[in-house]
Amino acid sequence: MxxxxxxxxxxxxxxxxxxxxxxxxxxxxxxxxxxxxxxxxxxxxxxxxxxxxxxxxxxxxxxxxxxxxxxxxxxxxxxxxxxxxxxxxxxSRHTLRNIGERWNIARGPGNDDLGAALNAVAEQHGHDPDVWPGALAHRVFIEGMNERTNANRLTxxxxxxxxxxxxxxxxxxxxxxxxxxxxxxxxxxxxxxxxxxxxxxxxxxx
Known part of the structure; x- marks a missing residue:
């Protein structure tokens, strides 16, 4: 070409x-x-x-x-x-990148925020298999994006x-x-x- x-x-x-x-x-x-x-x-x-x-x-x-x-x-x-x-x-195609940035997914060690979020969902909803997947998705994706947006940190x-x-x-x-x-x-x-x-x-x- x-x-x-x-x-x-x-x-x-x-x-x-x-x-x-x-x-x-x-x-x-x-x-x-x-x-x-x-x-x-x-x-x-x-x-x-x-x-x-x-x-x-x-x-x-x-x-x-x-x-x-x-x-x-x-x-x-x-x-x-x-x-x-x-x-x-x-x-919209940058959404996944921003979620990765919010939770420090692509940068190796130091994902304390993500660990805390996962633990909180597990403690609150881990006993209910019908609820915890949706709660986890909401915390990581929806709230994660909202936090990046509110902090004027969208990339x-x-x-x-x-x-x-x-x-x-x-x-x-x-x-x-x-x-x-x-x-x-x-x-x-x-x-x-x-x-x-x-x-x-x-x-x-x-």
Whole structure:
């Protein structure tokens, strides 16, 4: 698949700058920051169907809506991704990840909260086989998600953006794993250049 080439007789499309802004504005629901969303991110939204949750988070970053229930945005700490920023956005497919984070399931030892929750359900309902499975599911899944939400700790995928002259420029979407280690971080930086540098060259000075 990676070696496929574009047929020489394939049709091509081109847009003027004004047409591109208009297209982005229409798909991004007339958001006033549409011109600061890269065409690469715009295409990513079209392909993933994540437009609404991503715009909800960008609206919060722009101060157009109250702060969302995801984690606070933060800057990357190390080159090549520094000084770019990342903000989480949440969709239903991120639910299991958040439950795992709440109960520290994927991080080895230290699941004291999960152990306490299981023991509490066992003490209260362990004698009733018709009740305890539902009670356990409610405690781990429903209450676990509510606790993450109320603490504004929901995690998901990333919106990567840059700050320039008092405004945010939204570059692309990424998964956490794309920034793990120097090799992946370098590949992610190339992805950001490909999606954004043509429109926002001032964000990529070198």
């Amino acid at each position: 990676a070696n496929q080439t574009i047929p020489p007789d394939a049709g091509k499309m081109s847009f003027t700058h004004e047409q591109l802004i208009q297209l982005k504005s229409e798909v991004l629901l007339d958001a006033p920051y549409a011109s600061r969303v890269s065409f690469g991110l715009f295409l990513r939204l079209v392909m993933t169907g994540d437009t609404i949750p991503v715009l909800r988070q960008i609206d919060a970053l722009e101060g157009r809506k109250p702060r969302s229930t995801v984690k606070e945005p933060s800057p990357f700490k190390h080159p090549p991704l520094a000084p770019f920023w990342h903000a989480h956005y949440f969709t 998901g995928d990333w919106i990567i953006f840059a700050k320039h002259d008092g405004q945010n420029y939204y570059l692309d979407l990424a998964r956490h794993e794309e920034a793990q280690g120097p090799i992946r971080s370098a590949a992610l930086m190339q992805k950001l250049r490909a999606s954004s540098a043509a429109e926002f060259p001032f964000l990529f000075p070198d």
